[in-house]
Amino acid sequence: MAKGSLKPTHPRTCCPEPVPISHDLQEPKAVQVLSCQATGHDIRWQGNMARVVCPAHCEREPAAVAVGTGVHPLGSPICLGAIVDRVLPVYGGEMMLTKAAPIQAQRILGQPAGLESYSGGESNVAVSVSATGLKGEAWHGYPTDTLDLSPSLPPEHVVQDCMETFDKLPLETFGDSVIINCPGRCGGAGKLAGTLIYSPDSSMCWAAEHAKVIGPRGGRAMVTRRHGQNEFFGSTEGSEQSQDAPGANASYTVALPTSDVLARMAAPKKTFL
Template identity: 30%
Template sequence: MDNDICVWGTDVYTDDSSICKAAIHAGTLGNNGGLVTVKKTAGLSSYSGSTRNGVTTRDDGSWPGSFVFYNASRPQTPKTTNTPTQKPPVQGTCSTTAKDLQESIALVHCPSGCMVNGSNVWGTDVYTDDSSICKAAIHAGTLSNNGGLVTVKKTTGQSSYIGSTKNGVKTRNYGSWPGSFVFYNTSRPQIPKTTNTPTQKLPGSFFYV
């Protein structure tokens, strides 16, 4: 790892951060390199740095673009805490939130119909931890309205959340909130879009891993 190449953020990174170094920080990739799938997302008003997997990232203020690691393959340096499938899934409802989960990473079974029956959702790709998990999963494109399994990872709170309309679900803007969640290393979305299938192209080559 080259310490001169900067990364800003945790789980959600500024779009001028090193992808490969961020992947090591996120636990999606080992230092030996490999394939990761990157999804561009909206910019945030602030980014929180942290130290994980031997990589230290930086804090930053408002930035116009971000990225997350989307539907990545199994990390090459997994930890036991990143293996939520060792425990049975939580039987969720359309109103279940990340606050209701005991573990920092949990497999949640969502029922059908949460597009209509789910409670409010705040954010895009990174959601407040009092948002409906199952309705957020439909918004994120990780789940269809028929329900299914999603993997939820609790993350640090953000100073602001940006709402949007995707996949028939409208989420809301919000200011500072102490806790968040993202969908972590989930299986292939049940309602995929061609724009979310970068593996149809050859992976890019990067010099830093």
């Protein structure tokens, strides 16, 4: 450094500028241990996310009644709902939860957040009920550490075409998840049906933008296959508008992938000529 100068005599080339994130979601660090009766009202939400641990055998809790599948009203028991969704085994485990923020159009009109109705479902050991007219926010989750979760997760699915739909993903059963990597500005490409939970023929990257998981520059999102829904409800969030649609035998949610999940993602296989 030159004498009497506060500036170096050569440019800094060692450290690139950090890449700005494409969303305003912040990953929670603290873990909250739940009881089988805990609902979304008991969660210490960090923004609109929470990392939680469920005990074993919440399907045996007689006081817990789960509502909905894939997306649940805030008053629905967390751990039992996750068992119904098949994202959590009966032995319990750790999950990342996302609380659905009020849709902008609903806020403007003074309508409650969440879905107009919730579709019930079942797994091999637990069931949930359907409900209509439940006011308030909603939640959904995906596993981050369970006994049946593979140490190495599948490679990310790189989306080449904004019109690519959820039903093209390699997700065979309910509860399966994969990380997608979206290009930017996919809003308006193809079809988008649903709010918080989307139809199989919806454009996955457009859905991720609508759910505010990624921004217009693209990015990564965790996609989880869910049980079928009786109906999909459209909404407007900013410039992203989805439509109503009849039910289907599968549905999909999108969420922010955590750093530990990204670290366990397998590298794509290389092909040699």
